[in-house]
Amino acid sequence: MQMNTDIKQHSHTERLFASATDVWQAMQEHRFVVDIERDRLPADSFARYLSYEGRFVETAMAIFGYALVKADTIAHKHWLIGVLNALSTEQVPxxxxxxxxxxxPASHIDAPLPVPVTAFDSGMLEIARQRTYEEVIVSMLAAEWMYGTWCTRANQTPSSNPFVREWVALHAEPTFLNQVQWLKDQVNGWSEQRFDFARSSAIFRKVLALEIDFHSACYAA
Structure with missing residues (x-):
């Protein structure tokens, strides 16, 4: 009985974080993250990473599009429209x-992607298509909270590579961090009945695991 009382004293996002500390820490200590923080990321690895991430933007737009359709209030739809606008007018350019x-080369657009990259793309899109609004929000919270955390840290010691420096800064600026906070507020605002912890925790962990493999792919020759 006491255990249930203790759980309710924690927010939904705190419970999600506590359920995934192993994969969260693995991503925070990932070779890609550490290499950026120590200003030693190979230029070719970053170029590969950007080519993979650039092709994911279209998928990200589809994911937030599904969330927009599934959102239950006009305020939520309004915010998600803003997210889609930012993806198309800021990230794509x-x-x-x-x-x-x-x-x-332009040919990279049609080049085959590594299995971990396609797994991340298809895994995230599957959640958006098949799961509830709440589960889509949790999936994006996992990805964006993770990015906001390590990029805020890395931004304190900017990379000598201007492309890396700009990418990190994009995920440490107020606009992006406000989006992370919006996602957190969404999750924490749900009632106990609306928040399915078991399903949400599984998705939170799955996304972080997919992110780990995705970021490892850029080191492959």
């Missing part, structure tokens, strides 16, 4: 500009 500056 960033990738177009940066990939061109890195001299990546």
């Amino acid at each position: 960033y990738f177009e500009r940066t990939l061109a500056a890195l001299g990546l």
Whole structure:
């Protein structure tokens, strides 16, 4: 009885975090993150990463599109429209500009993707298509909370690579961190009946595991 009382004293996001500390820490200590923090990420690895991430933007737009359709209030729909606008007017131009500056050939758009990259893409899209609004929000919370955390840390010691530096800064600025906070507020605002902890925790962990494999793929030759 006491145990149930203790659980209710914690927010939904605190419970999610506590249920995934192993995969969360594995991502925070990932080679990709550490290499950026120590200003030693190989340029070719970052170029591969950006080419993978750039192709994921379209999927991210679809994910938030599903969330928009499933959202239950006009306020939530309004916010999600803003997210979609930011993806199309800020992130898409960033990738177009940066990939061109890195001299990546146009053929990279049609190049086969590594299995971990396609697994991340299809896994996230499957959640958006088949799961509830709440579960879609939890999936994006896992990804964006993770990014906001390590990028805020890495942004304190900016990389000497201007492309890396800009990418990190994009995920440490108020606009992105406000989005992370919005996702947290969404989850924490749900009633106990609406928040399915078991399903949400499984999705939270799954997304972090997919992120780990995704970020490892950029080191492959």
